[in-house]
Amino acid sequence: MKLLDILKFSEEYLKKYSFSKPRLESEKIISHVLNLERITLYAYFDMELNLEQKDKIKNYLKAMARNRLTFDELPKEEISLVEEKDCSSENRELLQKSIEYLNKNDVKDSKLDAEYIFAHVLKVKRTMLFMNLRKEITLKEKEEIKDLLYKRAKEKKPLQYLLGEWEFYGLPFKVDERVLIPRADTEILVEQCKFILNEIDNPKVLDIGTGSGAISVTLAKEIPSAMVLGADISTDALEVAVENRKINNVESNLKFIKSDIFSNIKDNDYDMIISNPPYIPKDEYEELMPEVKQHEPQGALTDNGDGYYFYKKISEESSKYLKDKGYLAFEVGYNQAHEVSQFMKKAGFEIIAIVNDYSGIERVVIGRKSGEEDVNKIS
Numbered sequence: 001m002k003l004l005d006i007l008k009f010s011e012e013y014l015k016k017y018s019f020s021k022p023r024l025e026s027e028k029i030i031s032h033v034l035n036l037e038r039i040t041l042y043a044y045f046d047m048e049l050n051l052e053q054k055d056k057i058k059n060y061l062k063a064m065a066r067n068r069l070t071f072d073e074l075p076k077e078e079i080s081l082v083e084e085k086d087c088s089s090e091n092r093e094l095l096q097k098s099i100e101y102l103n104k105n106d107v108k109d110s111k112l113d114a115e116y117i118f119a120h121v122l123k124v125k126r127t128m129l130f131m132n133l134r135k136e137i138t139l140k141e142k143e144e145i146k147d148l149l150y151k152r153a154k155e156k157k158p159l160q161y162l163l164g165e166w167e168f169y170g171l172p173f174k175v176d177e178r179v180l181i182p183r184a185d186t187e188i189l190v191e192q193c194k195f196i197l198n199e200i201d202n203p204k205v206l207d208i209g210t211g212s213g214a215i216s217v218t219l220a221k222e223i224p225s226a227m228v229l230g231a232d233i234s235t236d237a238l239e240v241a242v243e244n245r246k247i248n249n250v251e252s253n254l255k256f257i258k259s260d261i262f263s264n265i266k267d268n269d270y271d272m273i274i275s276n277p278p279y280i281p282k283d284e285y286e287e288l289m290p291e292v293k294q295h296e297p298q299g300a301l302t303d304n305g306d307g308y309y310f311y312k313k314i315s316e317e318s319s320k321y322l323k324d325k326g327y328l329a330f331e332v333g334y335n336q337a338h339e340v341s342q343f344m345k346k347a348g349f350e351i352i353a354i355v356n357d358y359s360g361i362e363r364v365v366i367g368r369k370s371g372e373e374d375v376n377k378i379s
Ligand SMILES: C[S@@+](CC[C@H](N)C(=O)[O-])C[C@H]1O[C@@H](n2cnc3c(N)ncnc32)[C@H](O)[C@@H]1O
Pocket: 179, 180, 181, 182, 183, 186, 208, 209, 210, 211, 212, 213, 214, 215, 231, 232, 233, 234, 237, 259, 260, 261, 276, 277, 278, 279, 299, 300, 301
């Protein structure tokens, strides 16, 4: 398109919006974009405009029409919006190449992971990424993206550790290699426990193997009247849990304690004991994908045995720490629900719910301690 054509187009456009001097306004826009004196424009009528110049002129026209303002009246913010180089296509291409790189390196959710990495570096929400691709990605940001992509593709570092944070039950959690990454399955455990705890006045809850504090923090946040104690054998994990307590502002009703299962637990009046313990059998642990095996803490994943050590131990000892009719709630691994229920029944718990996860796998087992009367009946 030649300069004269764009001048005519611009004049017609402004006429449609009833601008009083459409020709003059058009000349002002064009001379500004081409960095020419307005009175010399006629000498360049045959000049071909490039795509960027044409886009800029059109964007000025749109801004003037939208705001009902002349070129001289446009506010600074509108001008900088138009002047900003639109890097969308360049940035989309970079994103696409990044997805392909992750794909080639066997990263399963390559598209999602690349989008999360871009959003993290550009400091925007992933859902808002595409609206934020106009701006130029700086060299420093590109280097950061490259580094994260490499770690994800070659070192198989989980996305959550790369980002340093992850959402659980809609709440923000700091995560790093000191703790297990909170899983969506565990949200089902939290949801079920919440239903029960909401029916109890000022419930007292113990979370064994608290890790990042995902379960403890969420329950303390969701049920402000609850008093929650999160226990873990790992000092490293407890440090992260303390940070997450602060991030989520639940310091008043959540405490943490270092404890080897019940070794440091003193109170015997809990309304509920919850645990998502290490439940992967040793032989299955060896087969885990590199993301999990090489990066997540081994002590959070496996009991180095048949996978039932913690269920058995916690079931046997929980009664001492629970009120009568108190609850014991477990997250369980694939095919473990039946065996875990047996341990719980043997220890005097009535199974009140077995809940499936989103894939239809039995994921949560909840039991209730028999009251004194029931215990008498059994004995
Ligand atoms: C599967 S992770 C669960 C983490 C967190 N509760 C969650 O659901 O995301 C198990 C946790 O149990 C802890 N753990 C392992 N052995 C333990 C023990 N003997 N006593 C207490 N906690 C233990 C690990 O350090 C780890 O944080």
